[in-house]
Amino acid sequence: MEEELASAYDAARAVLPVLEDQAADTDRSAEFPVKAVDALRAAGLMGLLVPVEHGGSGGDLGDLVAIAGLFGSRCVSTALIWAMHCQQVDCVVRFGGERLRAGLLPRIAAGEVYLAxxxxxxxxxxxxxxxxxxxxxxxxxxxxxxxxxxxxxxxxxxxxxxxxxxxxxxxxxxxxxxxxxxxxxxxxxxxxxxxxxxxxxxxxxxxxxxxxxxxxxxGEPGGFRAVAVESMIPAGHLGWSAVWLGAARRVLSDVLGMVRARGAEKVSDLTADRLARARIDVELVASYLASVRDEVLAHRRAGTSLAGMPTQIHLNNLKVAASELTFRAVDGLMQVAGLAKGYLRDSPIPVERVFRDLRSAALNYGNDRLTTMTGALALLDRDVTFAPAGLL
Structure with missing residues (x-):
């Protein structure tokens, strides 16, 4: 399995230029990024989470997080499409019956099936x-x-x-x-x-x-709740957050490069403050994403349920924090880049496109729905258990 995963990471890095080349045209046309998704199919990346015995890479949600972040740094639309496909694959791997898995998973690994x-x-x-x-x-x-x-x-x-x-x-x-x-x-x-x-x-x-x-x-007839709690929700929140983080991190890197090119002596206190605040937001998302990822992986390796109250709170908090803080970071970075380098669509740095992409993050399963649920759960978690649950 290590060999398959190493190959998947190499393949992911190799397709990044395709995602980046298509990103602007995909945004202008509002059309599905066929060329980019075809590259993911051909590279075997649609089967990242498919077990090796079915022809896939045998990856886990930690691998999903790592590669989704890479893809998010090039094209947020393609990255989200891929992450959501992997979310569906995880459901089939964990809850599909033997007949369904045997017939479907090899086709996914071969790039023949994109799941919506x-x-x-x-x-x-x-x-x-x-x-x-x-x-x-x-x-x-x-x-x-x-x-x-x-x-x-x-x-x-x-x-x-x-x-x-x-x-x-x-x-x-x-x-x-x-x-x-x-x-x-x-x-x-x-x-x-x-x-x-x-x-x-x-x-x-x-x-x-x-x-x-x-x-x-x-899963069981009428028993989708178990599929959602153990698979669809954690895979979704981890994958989405990784995509948003990858996008914000790329914009931060590009804007820092632009500011360096102007000359350090020209950096005002206000610019330095905005850069620092964007860096803080990105760092906070990266740290919390890593903590919740490790918590989910620990439960899966131990064979324990993700339905516990602290873990559900942490997954909800991750989605809310990642969606809000990555957008706030890019909003601040647009101020640094300015009208010509940040706000215009033909800017050399895609701040404007990522700004619009990340504005959707809070709406992709509405944050207010999650915070309402988390508030009710928080009243029951008397110990205020931090992620990874039980470690602090």
Whole structure:
């Protein structure tokens, strides 16, 4: 496995120029970065989390964090697309049945399947743990009729993980996660995708209709909560945070280079203060991301659940802190870069593009939803347990 992972890291570094070359065009056109994603497919990086026995690299969420940060430093849209794909792969690896894993994971490792997530729903937003549209049994098939206002990269996906209410008479918290192949569905794009930032994610709404066999259920029927808590949420929050951190770190590095080129003697106290504050924000995110990453990995290696209250608080806090502090850092760096070097779209430093991309971070599963949950959990954590949980 060490050899496979070393190869994956080499491949990740090798594709960085492709991501960087396509980033500006992807942003201007608001189109899916086909060339960049094809490079990731060809390099075997879509299978980073696929076990070696299924042809993948056998990576863990620590590897996801490291490589997502690299990709985020070049193209935030491509990096987020890839991180969310890996999030879905983690769900299949950990909760898919043997038949599904044996049939699907080798194809993912070969770059043949990009997985998209279908969890949003009109009326509930991005709330993961409830559902309206229900699976309907039809002989040996489960019928899907699902409308989602946001599906990242859905028009280019070969497979989908879809949340559905377990049955028409089930409680709305009895949610089932299903895998569906593109050719098992009739797909209809609804609405347009012309956002402020994250333009290349091509996250237009979709309606999905079709049927899947029961072995394509991921996890227990009605038991999506376990999949979310143990896989989808931690992989998502770690991956997203790494992408945002990689983007902010790159902008900080570029702006520092610009300021150095002007000459250290020309650096005002105000500029120095702004640089320091951006550095502090980036350092704080990097440190907390590392702590929560280590906490999640420790639980997985020990075979213990991530459902504990302190760990859930830490995962929520990571997403909120990373989304807010990386955006604040880039906002401050735009002040340093100024109108010509920071605010203009044709600036030699992509401050303006990353600024718009990171503005979406607080909206990508709304921070206010997370802070409301964290506030309630904090009242129950009398010891105020820091991350990694139990170490302090």
């Amino acid at each position: 997530s279908v969890t949003t729903e009109a009326g509930k937003g991005g709330h993961l743990l409830s559902g309206d549209a229900a699976l309907v049994g039809d002989g040996d098939q489960l019928r899907i009729d699902r409308q989602a206002p946001i599906v990242t990269g859905g028009g280019h996906a070969e497979g989908f993980l879809v949340t559905m209410r377990e049955s028409p008479d089930a409680d709305d918290h009895r949610v089932t996660l299903c895998y569906a192949e593109r050719d098992q569905l009739t797909l209809e794009t609804t609405g347009e995708w012309d956002p402020l930032g994250m333009r290349g994610t091509a996250s237009a709404g979709m309606r999905l209709r079709g049927a899947v066999p029961p072995h394509q259920v991921v």
